[in-house]
Amino acid sequence: MTRKLLTRRSALTGLIGGGSGLLLSGCERIVQIPGALSMLESAEQLSQHGQRLVLRQTTPLAREYPRSEISKNFKANGTTRPQSEDYARLAMTQFADYRLKVDGLVARPLELSLAQIRELPSRTQITRHDCVEGWSAIGEWTGVPLSTLLQMAGLGNGTRYIVFHCADNLAGQGLYYESIDLVDAYHPQTIMAYAMNGQTLPIPHGAPLRLRVERQLGYKMAKYVMRIEAVESFAAMGRGRGGFWEDQGYEWYAGI
């Protein structure tokens, strides 16, 4: 009886496996063809422009939740403590010597201490964080709107993207970086957060300062931000795709 069951199961598995195997090897061969993967990647443009068509018109906010909905279990993903000596030195004094640089295509480059950043008008929002892996968690974030910093620095003409340079070297593959365009940079919920759930931002979640871009996936929300740069193009950075995970093949537009 058991023998029969096993053979039937393995026969079925073999049958389905054979069929999908054919499709698989076909598909995987297709991706080897130059241009095929970029054809697949063209769907990102459709998703981005489709969403932007709606999002640009009305500038809707991502949903904000009541405090009672805050997740007790908010996983810190990616780097949970940057390994560099420079970062360790900053952390030792609770980031008293930290200076956020805002430069690139700006009229007035800035260097701000954490105390100066905390004195700027702040925004607090309780939002849902969606990871590209599939999980979600709700947290409360307090920080300075990115638009405030950009106005202080005075964005130059020709600026198309804001790039975030970070202190963490994830998996030894180079320093983490991210980029967003001006639609998201000026969105009211796009903030540089220094507090989470009413407490100083913990190191696993990106202390001293992390980006929140609430209408995109978690990997866009760079942690351990050291420098904000206004640029016309990010083609010369990393592998030219606009971010750490983007360089590994993930979408630059992570609204989906």
Add this chain to the structure above:
Amino acid sequence: MLCIAILLMSGLQIFNAHPRLYWGDTGNEGDPALFEIYAEEQLEGPPIGWTKIGNRIFDTTGVLGVFTDIDGFLSGRAFPYWITLPSTQNLAEGRRWHFFFAWLFVINIFVYLIYGFARRHFQRDIAPSGADLRSIGRTILDHLKFTRARGEEAKRYNVLQKLTYIAVIFVLLPLMIVTGLSMSPGVNAAAPFLPELFGGRQSARTVHFVSMLLIVLFVIVHILEVFISGVFNEMRSMITGWFAIRPERGDSKGSKP
């Protein structure tokens, strides 16, 4: 069909990145899961692949959770390599496949719906008539007895077929699209009511997964039925509209030599 196969396989690749399902808006490791697949390392011997549905747990070593990978070594992913696209763990590429074919699929189903209504295919062939609904009991019995439709009756969809097609075309497939959109943070901002329809983003992910299972079930049963009732005839009728009815013994009354 190709669209659905690729969406299924790349979808399972995406699921593998976090092989747990929840109810509500949030969910993460440490939160109670409705469904999960995981590998458990053993002190001695190979790891065990577990599949947990609600409170019940099944040993699925070999197929789900733990399986022999394409390279011959044991792997601890949820769905095995032969049903995920790409076959190795590669969320980024899985997403590229999924979203490209999701767009194709949406365009496809849109054209099909317009065509189906315009040519009155849905109204004429798929909407069940009153007589159809009254015959539902007999049709179920016929199915259970594997009695097949004969003569003119075989040309039309029977009532169970009609109801199933309605469920798939007008419920399951649109549900896949809507639950898919409900997982997008961008779409969520533009249409916050979408995830709320299902009780939250993680619920939408769960409904997406369950409707996927139902569509797979439909496809398997559909293919089996085609095999049972004659592949050549059915395929020809699907593509060209010609359907041959085998003359039956006893039908030839009055033509005795």
